[in-house]
Amino acid sequence: MQMRITIYGTLGILLLSGGVTSLAQSGADTYKAKCAMCHAADGSGNTPAGKAMKANPFNSPDVVKMSDAELIAVVTDGKAKMPGYKGKLTDAQIKDVVAYIRTLQKK
Ligand code: HEC
Numbered sequence: 412m413q414m415r416i417t418i419y420g421t422l423g424i425l426l427l428s429g430g431v432t433s434l435a436q437s438g439a440d441t442y443k444a445k446c447a448m449c450h451a452a453d454g455s456g457n458t459p460a461g462k463a464m465k466a467n468p469f470n471s472p473d474v475v476k477m478s479d480a481e482l483i484a485v486v487t488d489g490k491a492k493m494p495g496y497k498g499k500l501t502d503a504q505i506k507d508v509v510a511y512i513r514t515l516q517k518k
Contacts, residue, residue, distance in 0.1 A: 438511030441504050445496070454515035464492040470516045482509045 443452065449460045456466035467474050474482075486505050489495030496505060 437504060438507035438509075441500065441508045442511050445500070446508065449493075454512060466493070469512050475516055479506075479509055479513075482512060 442450075447458075449456070449458060449464065449466050450469065451457045451461055454469035456462070456468050460466075469475075477485075483505055485493060486500075486509060487495060487497050487502075500508070
């Protein structure tokens with residue numbers, strides 16, 4: 412009995428700490444690793460690749476008014492020169508990275 416409690420307790424703490432770090436980091440980390448080379452660290456699209464492909468700044472009205480579902484669809488399936496990330500990122504990672512884009516829009 413005592414043993415069980417310890418095992419569940421340890422598992423719970425591991426799950427909890429894992430969950431918290433992924434919420435705090437993975438959207439930003441994914442963005443920096445996969446997206447910033449075109450969209451720029453601040454989401455402005457102000458990079459050589461972003462300018463050449465005409466990536467809109469994320470804080471432009473057209474992008475701000477898109478729903479989370481629409482942004483998730485663009486990241487999953489791609490749009491024009493924007494590559495799709497289906498199979499390269501998990502659904503959860505795509506959701507996190509879209510949540511991170513929302514924080515860039517507020518800057
Ligand atoms: C190779 C360059 C490139 C990379 C890498 C890239 N994008 Fe894009 N992205 C674009 C371009 C270009 C567009 C504009 C597409 C259009 O509307 O013609 C775009 C559009 C978007 C849009 C929709 C906004 C709009 O302007 O319609 C979102 C959201 C987005 N990208 C997110 C991401 C995320 C998240 C990643 C990383 C997982 C990423 N992009 C990686 C080039 C890129």
